[in-house]
Amino acid sequence: MLRVARSITRNNHDAEDLVQETLLRAYRSIDRFDGRHPRAWLLTILRNAEINRHRRRRPELLRDPDDAQREPAAGGAPSAEATALEGAFDADVEAAFQQLSPEFRSVVELVDMAGLSYAEAAELLEIPQGTVMSRLHRARGRIREQLSTTRPHAGSAG
Secondary structure (H helix, E strand, O other): OHHHHHHHHOOHHHHHHHHHHHHHHHHHOHHHOOOOOHHHHHHHHHHHHHHHHHHHHHHHHHOOHHHHHHOOOOOOOOOHHHHHHHHHHHHHHHHHHHOOOHHHHHHHHHHHHOOOOHHHHHHHHOOOHHHHHHHHHHHHHHHHHHHHHHOOOOOOOO
16 A cells, blocks of 8 residues: 555655555444455545545645745746646646546546556456456547647647
């Protein structure tokens, strides 16, 4: 779990906090666990905990932009424009992800977000591994297509 948490948070301390929060949530809801697929169950809790952590942090994005201009820029820190564009890109990716049908969204969540293997995702979803691979390929293509229509200038020189 720590390895997956590190890949999601990109920070050792945040990853440790996320694993701890995941284990606490799992302990509190152990009575609802059916005993099947413990790794998938824990990683789903981990993913949901991380999503909730991001939701709680979003109000910081709405603070007064004049305050940010008053703070001295740290060397190597991204510019305000880069930060805004990154936030807009994240929102575009999230919107494209949400437009996927549930069968595609679940495969992306399990493989790309939770870090499960194709075999683990197939077992959890009770579908063949080839179907997982096919759905993942198609889902990624649909996300790319959606991003190219919402951000036609992204990646082009001009």
